[in-house]
Amino acid sequence: MSTTYAGSDLQFEKIKSKPGFIAALDQSGGSTPTALHAYGLTDDAWSSDEEMFALVHEMRARIITSPSFTGEHILGAILFENTMDREIEGIPTADFLWEKRNVVPFLKVDKGLADEENGVRVMKPMPGLDDLLKRAVSKHVFGTKMRSVILQANKEGIQAVVDQQFEVAAQIIAAGLVPIVEPEVDIHCPDKAEAETLLHASLTAALDKLPADQVVMLKLTLPTVDDFYADFVKHRRVLKVVALSGGYSRDEADQLLRRNHGVVASFSRALAEGLSAQQTDAEFDATLGKSIQSIFDASMT
Template sequence: MAQETSTQTAQLDRIANGKGFIAALDQSGGSTPKALALYGVTEDAYGNDDEMFGEIQKMRARIITAPDFNSDKILGAILFEKTMDAAIDGTPVPAYLWDNCGVVPFLKVDKGLADEADDAQTMKPMPDLDALLSRAVQAGIFGTKMRSVIKGANATGINNVVSQQFIVGRQIAAADLLPIIEPEVDINSATKAEAEALLKDAILAELNALPADTKVALKLTIPTEAGLYDDLAAHANVVRVVALSGGYTTDDACEKLAKNSTMIASFSRALTEGLNVAMSDDDYNGALGSNIDKIYRASIQGALSKT
């Protein structure tokens, strides 16, 4: 981020050094029906994609406007593109997050996963990425997130995923946005630990090749070996290492995360676990507040803020 504004400087300090976690509110086309179904909104409640995204926007707005969704425990929030373009109470969502909640806005930029090859799924092409990054900067977005998936300990597949992530990451950094690199390792992989060891080596090689002023964040599956990613968190080019919940329950994800002192949470399903559209405001806010508190406590338990 070559030419930081005062807002960017404050946001960078918050993400790098703050106590808390990053909320993932970025379900997109493929995952939206499942997220809505878990929330109690069945497919007969919407007739097309626009109505579906309207329902998920209502869900996200209810989360963001809840009393416990604030800077006390939440550092940032990752948004889907349609959410970036939406508003809450007449205020664009990115501005609402920062100005009303003190929460740093991020944007999911990938367009989904390519077909599996070599036990991994790289990202689909993003030919319009530069235009999206320009819009994101204008909207007040601080950083981005993009996801790939690793299914097994296949060095070719892992290297392909990591190489693509860092090529696109450099493009994002050149647009003065902080890229969150997310090569997820499937929690159900039979070779999860072995894949994570290969992934760590591949990421370190890419980090060592970055210019000194190019900063990234990493979003990784909670490793089988606690503390595996400590070296990544200590790297001069890494702002923060955050963890995805990967399908674990909230309690399981928090228990595993608490064993990794240099990682904080960036949970999606674990954040919204137990929430339902039919809940009263009191019940809804209580359930969400409980999830936020669990994830916050797991994120700060022995956490080492980078300086």
């Protein structure tokens, strides 16, 4: 039986073949204060988690409603669960993205990272994942994202990361969503190129085992060797290969991205670089527009 995806054919085709990049707007509990600090807010701006999440939603809503943020340059946006459950201008966030911005909505589904073992940090258990996936489908989300981190070129650890990612991906596909598999190689990994070689081999084996009617997306660290993931760009089981900025500045990430043909950006910090709560709406949109254009241009090689 062929796999049925909850997203529309238009969304599937947009991700597959239209120009643009993925905006990562999915900072969650642990990284939310960092995102707010970068946005120019200090800790005294909130006194509870609820106030903190309300502020970060205001920031994300300001980005999404900005005139520069449209499907002309942006393929999709990755949301945190709390953002999916909120509204923008009275419309559920995922619906606003697609109906008002022509941007395909994704949802971050992992619950953070386990402690380091064998040079990697796999994902923490996700006991409520089935219910979350059902809610995502009901809210018209197209796909999901989940992140693991590779800190060393440890073959056993990297295999554990890939095994877990594809095990959860199967659960996500069964729910009708397209998974973004994200085994991030830390940019400070002392043997980064070797770790990428091991990861490439493990990913190739996992992709080749996928049923013919199933696809995943890959979100990968910009590699040490240019075009190292070129075969994944052309792989029949891969809908799209996207790159994370991984702590690089936007200029650094853009430069590296240009050298990896067919890979598009899925930047978070690099996208929001330079934005602040103190800017006027015109200043905010001008800064965001410049970021979007530079990331779009780097994604078009």
